[in-house]
Amino acid sequence: MADEEFAELVLTVVEQIPEGRAMSYGAIAEYLGRGGPRQVGAVMSYYGGGVPWHRVVAANGRLVPGHEAEALQRHRAEGTPLRGDKVDLRKAAWWPEPEAASE
DNA sequence: GGAATGACGATAA
DNA sequence: ATTATCGCCATTC
Numbered sequence: 001m002a003d004e005e006f007a008e009l010v011l012t013v014v015e016q017i018p019e020g021r022a023m024s025y026g027a028i029a030e031y032l033g034r035g036g037p038r039q040v041g042a043v044m045s046y047y048g049g050g051v052p053w054h055r056v057v058a059a060n061g062r063l064v065p066g067h068e069a070e071a072l073q074r075h076r077a078e079g080t081p082l083r084g085d086k087v088d089l090r091k092a093a094w095w096p097e098p099e100a101a102s103e
Numbered sequence: 104g105g106a107a108t109g110a111c112g113a114t115a116a
Numbered sequence: 117a118t119t120a121t122c123g124c125c126a127t128t129c
Contacts, residue, residue: 003126025111029125036125037111045110058111065110107129115121 006034007043013096014044014051019078021094022087024059031096061086 009032017023025037025044032040037059044053044064054071057063063071063086072085081088 029111034125038109038125039111039127041110042126043110048110053110056110060112062111067110105129108127109125112124113122116119 006032006039007047010040010043011047011051014048014053014056016096017052017055017094019055020080020092022055022057022061022075022080022089022092023094024057024089026059027093027095028056055080057087057089057092059089061089061092063087 010028013028025040028040029036054074075082081091
């Protein structure tokens with residue numbers, strides 16, 4: 001059984017992702033300062049059912065493996081900066097408290 | 104403790 | 117741009 005605490009943190013961060021934005025596994029792991037992209041992905045695979053998992057993408061903008069079509073439809077519906085079948089992280093890249101640290 | 108695996112990431116070819 | 121390989125971190129056998 002994995003750390004529910006870590007899982008809870010991951011789910012919390014994912015819930016914080018606004019529409020039209022996306023965050024990569026590595027970014028979440030880095031933000032939490034623990035584990036790595038694999039642990040984030042592992043948590044998502046199990047607990048991802050209660051959060052906008054489609055807003056979580058790979059570092060290269062690739063959509064969630066196993067749910068590409070599902071995520072793609074949601075991104076289209078939300079207006080996420082898509083680039084073909086991938087998310088345009090150039091614009092969609094997001095981070096918790098983005099304006100609070102700058103603006 | 105060592106080897107294998109996994110919703111990953113980066114680099115090389 | 118795509119495929120292959122190595123590296124990362126934690127879990128499981």
